Every structure is written in structure tokens, then in C-alpha cells.
Amino acid sequence: MHISKLVYVCYFLQIAAVIIFVPGCVRKQQSPKPRMRLKVSVVKEVFAPSEGVAVSYPVLKNLEDHAVEIAINTKLQELFLGDSDSFKEFHEGENNECPSTYKSDFTVEQHNSIIMIHESGIIYEGGAHGSPFHEVYYIDIRNGKFYQFADLLQHKSDLRVVTGLLQGQYKERKEEINGFDDAIDTLEPDQSFVINDGGLEIYFRPYEIAPYSSGFPSFMLSWKEIHDFIDTKSDFYMAYFR
Numbered sequence: 001m002h003i004s005k006l007v008y009v010c011y012f013l014q015i016a017a018v019i020i021f022v023p024g025c026v027r028k029q030q031s032p033k034p035r036m037r038l039k040v041s042v043v044k045e046v047f048a049p050s051e052g053v054a055v056s057y058p059v060l061k062n063l064e065d066h067a068v069e070i071a072i073n074t075k076l077q078e079l080f081l082g083d084s085d086s087f088k089e090f091h092e093g094e095n096n097e098c099p100s101t102y103k104s105d106f107t108v109e110q111h112n113s114i115i116m117i118h119e120s121g122i123i124y125e126g127g128a129h130g131s132p133f134h135e136v137y138y139i140d141i142r143n144g145k146f147y148q149f150a151d152l153l154q155h156k157s158d159l160r161v162v163t164g165l166l167q168g169q170y171k172e173r174k175e176e177i178n179g180f181d182d183a184i185d186t187l188e189p190d191q192s193f194v195i196n197d198g199g200l201e202i203y204f205r206p207y208e209i210a211p212y213s214s215g216f217p218s219f220m221l222s223w224k225e226i227h228d229f230i231d232t233k234s235d236f237y238m239a240y241f242r
Helices: 005-011 066-081 084-089 158-177 235-241
Strands: 041-047 053-061 101-111 114-124 131-140 193-196 199-203 218-222
Touching: 053 066, 053 114, 066 114, 066 131, 114 235, 131 235, 158 218
Parallel strands: 053 101
Antiparallel strands: 041 053, 101 114, 114 131, 193 199, 199 218
16 A cells, blocks of 8 residues: 655655656657657755755746646645654654664656656664655646546556556566565555556555565556556646657
């Protein structure tokens, strides 16, 4: 089940996911004609309220609709910073010999009307290793909407079909990744994913379907496999590929 980044930041205990590069194009027969990319400026701000905490977050500028720009930036601050006041107490009660840290950064890609932001970082609060995290946000700069996995599907019921496809791959790779029994139950509408040349890559965080030592398992759903379930007329699809 997808874990909210906002809750994750507030409590510093949830585990997030894998850093994945996304080229961003679709099957050749569906690729749009080349067109000029929208000009959007992204400024990096750093929130560092205490020692060991440095959270980089994006601020979008020069959007055509100023109200949309404000709404997007407000949402991004909520996602990246969560309950920012809690950072001020991040070091209370920590082991001075092994101080806690929270470091994050981001990269940005633009695909037509979609700004895709990759947030990544690591939280360390003692123990053998830190907790790396990665989130991918798909933002429509025309209306400020943050799209989710389910926004690409024709019907909500298609989540069950896609889940079945993943379960088949998981059974084949379970031994390879040392996966847990019955790890993939039902994909959520906000399942973590990335778009790439081959299709949609579904990824899971450490401990979600396999132990930490297995890394960040991901599974590719090719465009051929899922084209019957993708809504090519959806706002998300049109904004990304047209």
C-alpha cells in the first residue's frame, strides 16, 4: 500500500522508495509530433531548521496562471516539508555519538504540460543503515492537478487487472528478490510508478514486498500488456504525451 509522504515526513519512520530515471516517451505509433517545451522555471529552496536537516524543495515560477502557480507551490511545500515544525525537534533525545540526519534533493523533467519531479533522500535515526526514500510527482502546469497512477486507467476496476499482471511477475521473481508471501495484494490508486519508453514501471519501497537487503523491487508493465486499460483520452495521458 502506498505510504503518504506527508505522514512519512511527520513521523520519520516510514520507508519510501527507489530512485528511478524516467525518459518519458510512449510507443512510437502514439508519440506526439515534436513541439516546443513549455517554459517553466524551477527554483531550489532549502529548508534547514536544525543541524543535520537539509530539505531541498522546488518552487515553480513563470506559469501562465498565477493562481495555479501558487496552488502548485503550496502543495509541493506540504509534500516535501510535511509538518515543518517537527523538524525543529528532530535532534531531541538522539544519540550524540550517532546523530540523526534528514537530507533530500530533487530533479525535474518536463513532458509537454507535465512537470515530473523526483524527490529523493535519506533519513538516518540510528541503527545499521538509513532509510532512503524516493517519490515521483506528476503535475499538470495548466490546472495544477497532481496526477496519480489510477488517473491513467480507463476504469477503477482495472486496478485489479493490473494487480494480477504484477502478481504473475512477482511469483516468477519471488525467490530472486527474497519476497514475502502474498506481498502484492491490491494496488492502490496512488501506487508509486514511473513512465518510461517501455511502459509503466511499478516500484515498491524496502519492506513493502521484500526485506531491506533486497533493495527496491520494480516491475515493468509494457505498453503492449496494458494498452487496453490505459485511457489515452484522459487528462493525464493527454497532458504528458500531447
